[in-house]
Amino acid sequence: MQLSKAAELCYEITNSYLQIHQESQIISSTQEAIRLTRKYLLSEIFVRWSPLNGDISFSYNGGKDCQVLLLLYLSCLWEYFFIKAQNSQFDFEFQSFPMQRLPTVFIDQEETFPTLENFVLETSERYCLSLYESQRQSETAINMADAFREFIKIYPETAAIVIGIRHTDPYGETLQPIQRTDSNWPDFMRLQPLLHWDLTNIWSFLLYSNEPICGLYGEGFTSVGGVNNSLPNPYLKKDLSDIPLLFEWEIAHAFGKNAAGEHDPIVNTSPISVVDKERFSEYQDDYYPGWYLIDDTIERAGRIKN
Numbered sequence: 001m002q003l004s005k006a007a008e009l010c011y012e013i014t015n016s017y018l019q020i021h022q023e024s025q026i027i028s029s030t031q032e033a034i035r036l037t038r039k040y041l042l043s044e045i046f047v048r049w050s051p052l053n054g055d056i057s058f059s060y061n062g063g064k065d066c067q068v069l070l071l072l073y074l075s076c077l078w079e080y081f082f083i084k085a086q087n088s089q090f091d092f093e094f095q096s097f098p099m100q101r102l103p104t105v106f107i108d109q110e111e112t113f114p115t116l117e118n119f120v121l122e123t124s125e126r127y128c129l130s131l132y133e134s135q136r137q138s139e140t141a142i143n144m145a146d147a148f149r150e151f152i153k154i155y156p157e158t159a160a161i162v163i164g165i166r167h168t169d170p171y172g173e174t175l176q177p178i179q180r181t182d183s184n185w186p187d188f189m190r191l192q193p194l195l196h197w198d199l200t201n202i203w204s205f206l207l208y209s210n211e212p213i214c215g216l217y218g219e220g221f222t223s224v225g226g227v228n229n230s231l232p233n234p235y236l237k238k239d240l241s242d243i244p245l246l247f248e249w250e251i252a253h254a255f256g257k258n259a260a261g262e263h264d265p266i267v268n269t270s271p272i273s274v275v276d277k278e279r280f281s282e283y284q285d286d287y288y289p290g291w292y293l294i295d296d297t298i299e300r301a302g303r304i305k306n
């Protein structure tokens with residue numbers, strides 16, 4: 001797929017979600033969340049930094065949050081281009097999308113799941129990312145700030161980096177949608193237009209999008225770090241109690257599915273790698289998929305503190 005096509009697809013997904021008429025508190029609050037993120041991107045961010053010339057990079061690790069933000073970012077990128085092209089003196093059909101790949105940065109911090117690594121590579125192709133991947137130096141986790149210092153040395157034109165962080169993340173409470181990095185970080189602007197999203201918003205939009213999502217979520221993970229510190233979420237153990245699925249409608253009516261009039265309950269998860277399959281076969285318990293967990297305060301309950 002070309003970047004322009006990927007961006008147009010994301011635009012159609014987003015528009016389709018915004019047009020849903022359902023008596024669902026989750027869907028209407030997610031529509032509100034999308035509108036605010038779009039306002040940040042189109043009216044506050046893209047007017048200060050052009051999204052089409054390398055000023056902005058996108059921090060991406062294949063997780064659900066940055067994937068949601070990537071879909072919205074690409075959607076706004078399409079709209080930004082479309083409006084510019086329409087206002088131009090030339091006919092729209094003669095305007096070509098000025099960017100082939102979206103500048104993206106992935107910090108390979110620690111030994112992670114091959115399923116996640118494959119997903120990052122597959123989605124890099126799907127969304128036409130030009131992925132800068134920092135090299136893992138040793139077995140010990142590298143420092144994020146140092147990794148970004150290295151990135152900025154190589155891409156000094158970077159003025160701002162988009163981050164899929166939310167207020168409910170550790171130390172996320174007081175963050176702002178647009179802010180400079182802290183003094184112990186390399187100097188650039190942090191763009192954080194997803195801060196106000198909660199887990200139900202994330203799952204509602206992502207499941208509706210019908211885009212492939214990282215297969216680990218299908219195995220009961222809700223937060224993914226390294227192989228040595230991430231397990232399925234213990235609150236999703238199947239023998240505990242019946243957990244209701246709150247996103248049945250989104251899954252059944254997901255984007256592109258309803259064309260055939262069939263409402264199938266399958267979620268589009270990426271394949272689990274052979275190595276991870278073996279790893280997971282050693283787990284004692286069965287788990288509900290990650291999207292059964294909607295309480296932000298226990299999103300990281302599967303993470304082991306070092």
Ligand code: FAD
Binds near residue numbers: 065105
């Ligand atoms: P997650 O949900 O895992 O990540 C939140 C978001 O961070 C992701 O959606 C993604 O956009 C980005 N991200 C996380 N891990 C990676 C990775 N391995 N590679 C690429 N992107 C990733 N902290 C400070 O205290 N001061 C700062 O000035 C500061 N500046 C930052 C600038 C950037 C560009 C980034 C990516 C992080 C920065 N941080 C800073 C750290 C940030 O606040 C989070 O602690 C960090 O992103 C880890 O998030 P998490 O694992 O808690 O949550």
Ligand code: MG
Binds near residue numbers: 063065066165169
């Ligand atoms: Mg997250």
Ligand code: MG
Binds near residue numbers: 224225
């Ligand atoms: Mg993380």
